[in-house]
Structure formats: C-alpha cells, structure tokens
Amino acid sequence: MKKAKQLMDSVYWVGARDINNRHFHGELYPIDEGCTYNAYLIVDDQVTLIDTVEEEFSQDCIERIQSVLGDRPVDNIIMQHAEPDHSGGLLEIKAIYPNAKIYASVGGVRNIKAQFPIDFEIQALKTKDTLNTGKYNFVFVEMQMIHWPDNMLTYCPELKTVFSNDAFGQHIVNYQLTDENLDKGFCLDQAKEYFANIVLPYTAQVKAKLNFIKSLNIEIETIMPAHGIIWKQYVPDILAAYEDYANLTPSNKVVIVYQTVWKHTQQMAEALAEGFGDAGMDVKIYPLSTTKSSIIFKEIVDAKLICVGSGTYNNDISYSVGAFLTHLRAAKLKGKKGLGFGAFGWFPKVPSQIDQALTDAGLENVHDAISHVFSPKATDLENYYNIAQEIAKEL
C-alpha cells in the first residue's frame, strides 16, 4: 500500500518513484538513479490533484490519493503538461473519480486528446485564469515551449507555492522529498543537468517567463516541480540559477568532445586541452563513445567554446560525432564558439565538415578546422597546443 507524504497543512505528494529508469525520455537523457513523477493533492473544500504520473505507476498514485482521502472524491484534476510522464495516469484516475473536472492549457487539451482516448471534457485555461477551491486559489500561467506547447504552471498565493511542472525539475530521488537535508551544490548541479537536457533549446522562453513571473510580484516560499525534489531552502538559488542557465552565461570553460579509433584524434584533443588549460581555461574533455550526453550538455550550458573532433571513417564523420552534432543543432545555442578537428587517412575534409555543422548549430568558428593526416608527431602536437593558447587569448 503506497502512502501519501504530507508536505504542508493541506498539501500531499501523491506521485511515483521510477527507480529503474536509466533513460529519461528514451535515449535523450541517460540518468543514474531513476526519477520521480510528482503529483500533488491539495485538500480544501474541493480536492484538487495537480498532475498525474506515468501510466505504469497510476496505481501508486491512486493508492497515495486514497491514503489521504479514503472514500472522499477528487473534485479537480489540473493537467499541467500533456507528456505521458505526467498525463499517463489520467484515464485510470478519472475512472475512479468520474465527477472530477479536468483542466489543462489550450495546448494541453489538444495534446492530451491527441494521445489518449478521451471521452470527457477538458476545460481550457489561459494565463491568469483562477480556480477557487475554498480557502485556496490557483492561478495559472501558460509556459508554452518550456518544453512543449502545452506546459503551464500553477501558483497558490495562500500557500506561497508554485507547482512548476517541468520547470525547476531534476532527477534527485529522495525519500524526504525536499531539498532540506541536501547540499545546495548537488541540487543545483542536478537542476542544471535537467535544464541542459530538456529545456536548453527554449532559453528565450525561459527568460521571458522568468520576467513575467517577476512582474507578478508574488511571494514564492516553495517550488513543487513534477520531477525530483521540492525546493524549500534553495528557492532564491534555483531562481537565480535559472536566470544564469537561460542566459547561457559563459564561464572561462572549453568543452572538448571527440571520437577516435587509433587515438590520433585523441592526441590532438589532448594537445588542445593542455594548451587551453595552461592558458587558464577550465577544460572538460570527453570521449563521446563512453560519456553520457547528459553530462556533456550540462557542461555546455556555461562553456565559451566547444571543440569537436572526429577521425575519418568511410570518408565521413563518426557516428557518435554525427549524433552529437545533431543534438547540438537542436540545442539552438547562442553566443558560443566552435572548432572542428580530427585525423584522416586520405580524405581531409571531415574537420571542416564539423566546422560547418557547428556553424549550422549557431556557433561561431574560432579558427580554421584542424585536419591531420594519420598520426600526429611531437611537433604537430606542439603546434596544436600553441593554437589552443592563441585561441584562449582571443576568447
């Protein structure tokens, strides 16, 4: 029997822990310790459920709700996001509470209906629409494209709480459910990884929404996201961190990623890394085939320069570098610089093709692509070290 966890006077966590999940949203986001699907129950004159869980965990959510309500019904279900990790439990929960009114954003109504066989009404909500449940009011803010067209968040002024859905989420599975006994750096690092892997292409929307939320002059004591821990003691920190992430504020950091067979491209990568490092830059260097993309993208958020290297195989870029470049293009980065490099045997154009892909991804090339025939010698490596030092000076 799964039980709810009380968070405040009338607020309960009724979500689910997916402890076996190692790939959040398919291949997109490898994770180490599973994740949570957070749903919140607010007991007032009317009972309101905010979000559901992934379909497989519907029964967990229902048991947790019933542990609070017994036979009392749920009156309102607010669907803040149509993606199945939040909406998958709707049909089963609605079957238990057939009189519950369902609410979603305009996009949410469309996207829920397009994914599930819905035979009931869903009421559409717009920004600043309000639902009163007795002593509590729920104010809605549309969050289009953070990260789907249907996202929204819900603010309760009486509880000084934002139910933020995907925004401010992270994949910390913690049985206390809040940030209260956790290290700030750890929490923010996990939130940054989530931002980098789910929200990164939508920095313009995040900036606009943060400004809009500021303009509302609301008091926020608690943020309850749909994944991971609830923000209580680090609320100002996570709000400030989101400003930094959304601005892609660069530190003096270079991220070098590469794929290699005979270690020729790796030797070039290491010579560049030493040049950047000796010039005072923070260097992150990753072999693509053995590094999780989720870690690399977290580091990219605040990098100044991204160097991408590939050996040449069948006159083309390696598979993992090609996939990385596709992922990078989708991230729609702004204000970052790029450099392509790599070794070849008889077809020298792959590094310049990488440079072109970096340009297509919105990065500014800092130097001509570096293309090396087979194995670099000590003098070649010295040359690449010096190129890195020159680039570092100009960044």
Ligand SMILES: Cc1cc2nc3c(=O)[nH]c(=O)nc-3n(C[C@H](O)[C@H](O)[C@H](O)COP(=O)(O)O)c2cc1C
């Ligand atoms: C499976 C395979 C296919 C290759 N195909 C090409 C090719 O089509 N054109 C080319 O210029 N070099 C080709 N090469 C040679 C490599 O690009 C060259 O050995 C390079 O130095 C490898 O760099 P790396 O050690 O970083 O992988 C190939 C190498 C391998 C292992």
